[in-house]
Amino acid sequence: MTASQRRWFVAALGLLTVTLLVGVTVGPAGLPWHAPVTDLLNRLPNVQIGDRLTEQQSAILWQLRMPRVVLGALVGGMLAVAGAGYQGVFRNPLADPYLLGVAAGAGLGATLAIVGGAGVAVLPVAAFAGGVAGVGATYALGRTAGGRGTHSMILAGVAVAAFLTAVQTYVQQQNTDVLRQVYGWILGRLLTAGWSEVLTVLPYVIAATAVIVMHRRLLDVLSVGSAEAGTLGVQVARVRLIVVLAATLGTAAVVSVSGLIGFVGIVVPHLVRMLAGTSYRVILAVSFLGGGAFLVVADMIARTIAAPAELPVGVITAFVGAPFFVLVLRRSRRAW
Amino acid sequence: MSTLTTEHVAVDLLGKRVLEDVSLTVRSGSWLTLVGPNGAGKTTLLRAITGAVDYGGQIELDGDPLRGLRERERARTVAVVPQMPVRPEGMTVQDYVLLGRTPYVPYFGVESAEDLAVTGELIGSLDLRGLEARPVTSLSGGEFQRAVLARALAQQAPVLLLDEPTSSLDLGHAQQVLELVDDLRRQRDLTVVAALHDLTTAAQYSDRLALLVAGEVVAEGTPADVLTEELVSRCYGASVRVVSDPDTGIVVMPVRSSIGSES
Numbered sequence: 001m002t003a004s005q006r007r008w009f010v011a012a013l014g015l016l017t018v019t020l021l022v023g024v025t026v027g028p029a030g031l032p033w034h035a036p037v038t039d040l041l042n043r044l045p046n047v048q049i050g051d052r053l054t055e056q057q058s059a060i061l062w063q064l065r066m067p068r069v070v071l072g073a074l075v076g077g078m079l080a081v082a083g084a085g086y087q088g089v090f091r092n093p094l095a096d097p098y099l100l101g102v103a104a105g106a107g108l109g110a111t112l113a114i115v116g117g118a119g120v121a122v123l124p125v126a127a128f129a130g131g132v133a134g135v136g137a138t139y140a141l142g143r144t145a146g147g148r149g150t151h152s153m154i155l156a157g158v159a160v161a162a163f164l165t166a167v168q169t170y171v172q173q174q175n176t177d178v179l180r181q182v183y184g185w186i187l188g189r190l191l192t193a194g195w196s197e198v199l200t201v202l203p204y205v206i207a208a209t210a211v212i213v214m215h216r217r218l219l220d221v222l223s224v225g226s227a228e229a230g231t232l233g234v235q236v237a238r239v240r241l242i243v244v245l246a247a248t249l250g251t252a253a254v255v256s257v258s259g260l261i262g263f264v265g266i267v268v269p270h271l272v273r274m275l276a277g278t279s280y281r282v283i284l285a286v287s288f289l290g291g292g293a294f295l296v297v298a299d300m301i302a303r304t305i306a307a308p309a310e311l312p313v314g315v316i317t318a319f320v321g322a323p324f325f326v327l328v329l330r331r332s333r334r335a336w
Numbered sequence: 337m338s339t340l341t342t343e344h345v346a347v348d349l350l351g352k353r354v355l356e357d358v359s360l361t362v363r364s365g366s367w368l369t370l371v372g373p374n375g376a377g378k379t380t381l382l383r384a385i386t387g388a389v390d391y392g393g394q395i396e397l398d399g400d401p402l403r404g405l406r407e408r409e410r411a412r413t414v415a416v417v418p419q420m421p422v423r424p425e426g427m428t429v430q431d432y433v434l435l436g437r438t439p440y441v442p443y444f445g446v447e448s449a450e451d452l453a454v455t456g457e458l459i460g461s462l463d464l465r466g467l468e469a470r471p472v473t474s475l476s477g478g479e480f481q482r483a484v485l486a487r488a489l490a491q492q493a494p495v496l497l498l499d500e501p502t503s504s505l506d507l508g509h510a511q512q513v514l515e516l517v518d519d520l521r522r523q524r525d526l527t528v529v530a531a532l533h534d535l536t537t538a539a540q541y542s543d544r545l546a547l548l549v550a551g552e553v554v555a556e557g558t559p560a561d562v563l564t565e566e567l568v569s570r571c572y573g574a575s576v577r578v579v580s581d582p583d584t585g586i587v588v589m590p591v592r593s594s595i596g597s598e599s
Contacts (some may be wrong), residue, residue, distance in 0.1 A: 228416075
């Protein structure tokens with residue numbers, strides 16, 4: 001990383017830290033912003049800073065708010081890194097983590113689970129399985145249709161997504177009693193039961209992000225196109241497959257617990273590109289941190305703006321993200 | 337030593353034979369230019385040498401077949417200056433030249449001090465000093481072509497392939513780039529294979545020419561052997577005058593047939 005790239009990394013890390021701290025303290029039960037830090041320090045022997053939290057406050061902080069913001073950071077970070085990875089391997093600015101049918105597959109899986117009356121525990125598993133099956137179908141179709149090219153893969157993704165969405169809509173219309181529940185899931189939400197969701201997605205997020213970040217230099221080489229990258233010694237097809245696989249698994253894992261939160265995978269990597277530069281050495285790391293911060297803030301707005309009701313966070317990411325993105329796009333002269 | 341040979345090379349693309357029985361030898365440190373009309377198979381032959389297309393026959397470097405080399409080994413053996421190199425948005429000249437070190441950087445790794453030293457030296461010798469931090473999208477055509485050359489040379493491959501390296505350059509910049517390649521070839525004992533449209537330029541810079549028509553080698557030899565009025569007129573369907581002058585070398589001039597018939 002260059003000095004300027006390091007500065008962006010540090011700035012994004014600072015932003016995420018601040019949003020995490022603010023995120024846990026915003027809500028009906030008011031907590032001071034420094035509560036997480038002082039509460040931790042107060043657990044040390046012979047330390048007493050300010051008033052100790054009551055047992056109830058402590059439970060709200062560590063069992064309700066903290067898992068929720070941490071999950072938000074993981075989901076936002078994963079979607080942003082996966083989006084950046086897709087954009088890199090497909091050299092397409094419109095590529096997002098849902099490109100190859102993962103969203104449609106997960107949507108169908110979740111709908112079937114809800115219609116079937118499955119419990120909260122089964123829904124993520126069904127969504128994950130649906131997402132992976134959707135991408136699997138896209139991959140199989142793309143391979144048979146057009147060989148090595150990326151266009152055939154993207155078009156296969158469009159076809160698979162349209163097909164699965166049609167099936168999902170049909171199932172949903174046949175079961176209008178669960179319409180609201182299905183719709184709520186599709187719009188995305190970060191309601192959690194606690195730390196279990198965090199622990200479920202954590203290994204996937206760590207593994208997928210690590211794999212994508214390890215390909216940062218090769219993604220930079222791919223920016224000269226697959227033909228030139230090939231003459232520079234890159235096994236383009238293999239790099240593409242590994243990055244897509246990692247991004248897809250990570251995305252399927254996070255949407256299985258959060259629903260289909262849109263826009264993060266496109267808006268965050270593009271913002272990072274415009275601000276911090278076009279090298280994947282900086283895009284991937286800063287997108288992860290920035291995506292996490294973005295979703296934590298969006299979730300904060302989602303649960304406070306219409307309190308005590310809660311808006312789906314996907315509505316906020318698009319409602320806030322789209323105008324902001326247009327603003328930055330207009331101010332930036334850099335083409336993709 | 338790095339003598340490149342192609343033996344009975346044949347290539348089929350989409351069921352159509354585009355190269356047939358191409359057998360050529362490029363001696364170590366020499367410059368062979370492929371000439372021929374559009375669609376003759378010049379670029380396809382270069383792509384076969386880089387392994388980008390499947391081929392029949394054999395392509396060897398000092399008797400060792402290139403087929404079967406892994407991508408990284410091949411990129412250390414053969415470097416390419418493409419016809420229309422992509423200018424990646426936002427990438428600096430420094431990072432662009434460093435792309436040439438890809439076959440030396442471990443799969444998950446980053447560039448070593450040696451990689452930086454190699455590219456630093458090339459940036460100096462190709463007159464790119466002072467431009468390192470500029471985005472490649474802001475360079476002039478001539479500057480960018482030097483950056484592309486620097487990237488190819490950073491691969492430290494004994495074989496350098498040039499696919500129409502001057503097609504987007506004006507006369508002066510085209511000359512500069514070819515002089516530069518010729519100097520580098522002598523300094524580094526590079527084996528150069530180029531595809532060029534301009535026959536006069538090809539004659540001036542090449543040790544030998546191979547004239548391809550419809551995928552086959554029609555003539556191969558020194559520029560004087562290959563560039564005869566009869567052969568060029570027939571193969572290109574053009575009306576030309578070939579002038580050989582001790583001062584200028586061989587000059588191939590297009591002639592309008594109406595003007596030619598009047599004189």
